Amino acid sequence: MNKLMIVDDEPKILRSLRFLLEDEFQVYTSENSKDALDILRNEEISLVLLDLRLRDENGIDLMSKFLEIDPKAIIIIMTAYSTLENSIKAIKAGAYYFITKPIDNEQLKLLLNTANEKLDMMKKINSLQGHIRKDIIGNSVRIREINEIIDRVKDTNATILITGESGTGKELIAQKIHGTSNRADKPYVAINCAAMPGELLESEMFGYKKGSFTGAQKDEMGVIRRADKGTLILDEIGEMDLRLQSKLLRFLQDKEVRPIGDASSYQVDVRIICITNRNLKKEVEAGNFREDLYYRINVINIVTPLLRERIDDLRYLVPYFIDKYNISFDKKVNGITDDAFEILSNYSFQGNIRELENIIQRAVLLSISDYIDSDSLHISPQKPLFRTEKADDEFLRIYKGESMKEIEKKVIEFALENNNGNRKWTADSLGIGERTLRYKIKEYNL
Ligand SMILES: Nc1ncnc2c1ncn2[C@@H]1O[C@H](COP(=O)(O)OP(=O)(O)OP(=O)(O)O)[C@@H](O)[C@H]1O
Numbered sequence: 077m078n079k080l081m082i083v084d085d086e087p088k089i090l091r092s093l094r095f096l097l098e099d100e101f102q103v104y105t106s107e108n109s110k111d112a113l114d115i116l117r118n119e120e121i122s123l124v125l126l127d128l129r130l131r132d133e134n135g136i137d138l139m140s141k142f143l144e145i146d147p148k149a150i151i152i153i154m155t156a157y158s159t160l161e162n163s164i165k166a167i168k169a170g171a172y173y174f175i176t177k178p179i180d181n182e183q184l185k186l187l188l189n190t191a192n193e194k195l196d197m198m199k200k201i202n203s204l205q206g207h208i209r210k211d212i213i214g215n216s217v218r219i220r221e222i223n224e225i226i227d228r229v230k231d232t233n234a235t236i237l238i239t240g241e242s243g244t245g246k247e248l249i250a251q252k253i254h255g256t257s258n259r260a261d262k263p264y265v266a267i268n269c270a271a272m273p274g275e276l277l278e279s280e281m282f283g284y285k286k287g288s289f290t291g292a293q294k295d296e297m298g299v300i301r302r303a304d305k306g307t308l309i310l311d312e313i314g315e316m317d318l319r320l321q322s323k324l325l326r327f328l329q330d331k332e333v334r335p336i337g338d339a340s341s342y343q344v345d346v347r348i349i350c351i352t353n354r355n356l357k358k359e360v361e362a363g364n365f366r367e368d369l370y371y372r373i374n375v376i377n378i379v380t381p382l383l384r385e386r387i388d389d390l391r392y393l394v395p396y397f398i399d400k401y402n403i404s405f406d407k408k409v410n411g412i413t414d415d416a417f418e419i420l421s422n423y424s425f426q427g428n429i430r431e432l433e434n435i436i437q438r439a440v441l442l443s444i445s446d447y448i449d450s451d452s453l454h455i456s457p458q459k460p461l462f463r464t465e466k467a468d469d470e471f472l473r474i475y476k477g478e479s480m481k482e483i484e485k486k487v488i489e490f491a492l493e494n495n496n497g498n499r500k501w502t503a504d505s506l507g508i509g510e511r512t513l514r515y516k517i518k519e520y521n522l
């Protein structure tokens with residue numbers, strides 16, 4: 077029996093979920109984040125059902141902490157606040173799925189069954205993952221350009237800056253640069269600059285001598301030296317604090333590392349690849365990023381496109397991910413129906429390729445027929461389907477003194493616009509019937 081932890085600050089919900097699930101899982105419950113973290117550290121739990129709104133902590137923050145403890149944990153978010161913003165945040169932060177309260181027991185059970193299968197398969201995936209070829213899939217102009225740049229620069233030692241939104245394949249590009257370069261058989265070392273506070277990051281990067289500060293219990297060479305002769309990835313470099321930025325700049329200039337508390341310095345030969353989803357130029361203007369460092373690392377800039385901007389690549393990406401998960405899950409899905417493909421083509425992927433990959437992974441796992449159909453995509457109306465690219469305009473203004481009718485009219489207009497006038501989707505996203513919607517459109521003269 078797999079272990080499952082439920083985190084919710086309402087004891088009533090904990091009781092009823094425990095009752096619902098204890099036949100299939102060894103259930104642990106916790107009402108607050110501290111207990112939850114304790115349980116997760118002490119028990120090998122890979123499946124968590126987490127309320128997004130906890131009294132003492134934001135569920136998304138807590139989720140990040142879970143994932144630090146166990147990066148492979150499958151976390152399903154529960155929330156009564158089904159907003160697009162929350163679902164995007166949760167998915168970006170690594171949630172496996174997102175369900176809304178009040179919870180539909182059947183839906184939850186189905187989801188947990190899938191998760192269960194996924195857990196059982198995890199070992200298998202791990203052993204297979206090494207064999208799956210890592211490649212940048214796509215044949216759009218943007219991807220061809222990127223492949224050309226990679227080809228041209230891979231064997232130079234030029235510093236590379238990769239920028240682009242979350243899930244667009246930045247890390248994949250870094251891996252390809254290293255993997256095809258003449259450093260390929262040397263170390264590939266990545267450090268996430270956002271994962272720890274400045275001082276810790278400094279000691280991780282530059283190393284330290286035993287006893288140079290409390291907690292320095294042994295000599296540590298640091299990731300820069302670990303990457304010697306190979307490639308060093310500085311992920312989320314935009315998050316690095318200014319003091320460490322100067323230290324990094326000095327390192328880039330003289331290629332020497334002096335560990336904290338060490339009297340000598342060491343010459344290092346590394347190729348540096350920086351990754352960020354921030355606009356570093358703006359960060360420079362705002363005084364958050366050193367201008368000289370910016371010019372030093374921005375020798376070659378690769379900008380990853382949004383999936384929306386290369387939606388034609390779906391015809392390569394979808395079969396690629398189907399194959400990938402056929403192998404992982406030992407399935408035999410042949411392809412995708414035209415309907416389902418159409419839905420994907422019109423879907424606005426907030427999480428880019430990562431989100432697409434998650435959708436296909438889930439669909440392959442859940443598939444009962446040879447083809448992925450629109451139902452198995454599980455792009456539910458809970459997650460509004462934006463057909464337009466106006467997703468930045470997510471707020472609807474309501475003023476004091478407005479009548480219910482005025483507000484309703486605005487809500488409908490807003491939803492129609494977000495769904496590019498598609499009535500079925502608009503009705504779905506509002507949770508009303510198409511007939512009601514048609515009636516309202518007429519009533520409000522929309
Ligand atoms: N062109 C592509 N072909 C195949 N797989 C891709 C492609 N782009 C991205 N992926 C896959 O999508 C997932 C996300 O990519 P990756 O981790 O590189 O994104 P990222 O830009 O680093 O995102 P973040 O900013 O959130 O860290 C990975 O599983 C990656 O293998």
Ligand SMILES: [Mg+2]
Binds near residue numbers: 247311
């Ligand atoms: Mg990344």
